[in-house]
Amino acid sequence: MTEQTTRLVLPSHIEAVADAAAAVTDFVHSCGVGEQAAFGVHMAVREAVTNAIVHGNQEDEAKAVEVTFNCLEHALEIEVKDQGKGFDPTDVPDPTDPGNVLKTSGRGIFLMRSFMDEVQWLMRPEGGTTVRMVKQF
């Protein structure tokens, strides 16, 4: 597999999540990712892009979300960048704790961590958050 990269710049509205999802479908196929792993990658990217639009950029249309897919030899590396004020993932409670199971939100990060092999949040010095996710295949 030749290394390949795809980069998307999305507007900060919810409809753009579907655009990111469509791009994931194309990319995992061309990268040779199996169906089971592809489902997880698809889920994780949707959640990361949703968070970037809703929580990061707060649906401010003046701000963009940038998604980069890198297909490596045995791994898919994805970065999702927002232009928000920053975010501390340790502030998010575990949605599987008995007291949280019936909450109607707060599962996105849990799903990203469940389906990807690595998930990291980086606060960029110039502002904004980058989520870096890796899936081995």
Added chain:
Amino acid sequence: MAELNIRERQAGDVTVLDMDGRITIGEGSVALRSAVRRLLEEGKKNILLNLAGVGYIDSSGIGELVSSYTAINKEGGQLKLLSLTEKLRDLLTITKLLTVFDAYETEADALSNFK
């Protein structure tokens, strides 16, 4: 084509919603919420969600299932799930929601468990 198509039918005092599409942030989640809230307003409190045609659900959709469950319980009704796909079952398992929802493989089994 709509993200989520919902067809409604009645089976005794249970309203069955046959769902086809995706329950994701935006249109799909809103369609589910609107359908359930409308049924509650009409006094239809026993609801079976047939999810056989739902190929995809995200955290927003999962949240909407929880919201529907809570709203129906609050009104003294019951929400049950029918025909979960393997992926949806996996999602509800890892989020520990399969311990909350009553989920059935067959419609006859689901209907017989409404009180």
